[in-house]
Amino acid sequence: MAYIKLFDLEVYKIAREISEVVWGIYGSLSWQEKKILGDQYIESADSIGANIAEGYGRFHYPTKSNFIITPGVLYLNVNIGQS
16 A cells, blocks of 8 residues: 555645635634634634644554544534634
8 A cells, every 4th residue: 555645635635725715714804703703713624634634643553543533623614614
């Protein structure tokens, strides 16, 4: 099996695109909207790629088997984006 670099993973590329889109939206928010909603939106969007990178970096079975990526962060982004 060939080794795939983190930056070549399609899911990681999509996570980075989501983060860039969210940062663009964040920049257009008012100060109040940034404080009420924007900060959480940024954190959740950035954590998608961070969680993928963290899971990717786990090479040994004992640590990899304890790491489960749940769709919760992605759903949080979708929910905030609909507000």
